[in-house]
Amino acid sequence: QVQLVESGGGSxxxxxxxxxxxxxxxxxxxxxxxxxxxxxxxxxREGVAAIYTGGRTTYYADSVKGRFTISQDNAKNTLxxxxxxxxxxxxxxxxxxxxxxxxSWYRSALDTSDFGYWGQGTQVTVSS
Numbered sequence: 001q002v003q004l005v006e007s008g009g010g011s012x013x014x015x016x017x018x019x020x021x022x023x024x025x026x027x028x029x030x031x032x033x034x035x036x037x038x039x040x041x042x043x044x045r046e047g048v049a050a051i052y053t054g055g056r057t058t059y060y061a062d063s064v065k066g067r068f069t070i071s072q073d074n075a076k077n078t079l080x081x082x083x084x085x086x087x088x089x090x091x092x093x094x095x096x097x098x099x100x101x102x103x104s105w106y107r108s109a110l111d112t113s114d115f116g117y118w119g120q121g122t123q124v125t126v127s128s
Contacts, residue, residue, distance in 0.1 A: 002026040002117045004096050009122030016086050016126070022079040022096030022119055029072050029079055030055060033099035035110050036070060036081045038092035038124075045095070047110020049081060053102065059110065064090075086126045093121040 008020040020036070035050040049070040050059040058070055069082040079096055097115035104114035 002098060002100075004098060004117060004119035006094065006096050006119040006122040009094060009124045011125040011127065012086055014087055014126055014128050017082070017084045018086065018124060020081040020083065020094055020096075020122060020124075022081075024077050024079070024098070027098070028074070029077055029098075030074050033102055033104045033114075034070075034072065034079050035097045035099065035104065035115055036068075036079075037095045037097055037110065037112065037115075038090075039095070039121075040092040043092075045112055047112075048094070050104060050110055051079070052105055061110070083124070086124075088126045088128045091124060091126050093123050095119055095121045 003025045005023045033052045036048045037045050038048050039045040048061050048064055051070045055072055067085045071080045096119045098117040099114045100116050
């Protein structure tokens, strides 16, 4: 059974950095497309970044491009999201997710419907 557990969230001031981690059990990351999503209160869950099977191709939402970096450590079976130059609008619950069937590869943007496994989330709060 696939389990995803996020960690690394917290409270930072604008301009600061955080690194989120997502540890997997029951599967290996490199076999699947993986994504990071976020959801702010009263808003829909949105895709932030993705890394596709093999780890060589990545995707970033325009809102985080140049500030966030997604990566994975195959030896540790852990997914990361390095977040730099954080802004108050980055405040949200952040979730990692696994696309078991690879359908996210065929979209131009991340869609929650492609990801069947989710972590419990980790809160990121950025103050101005």
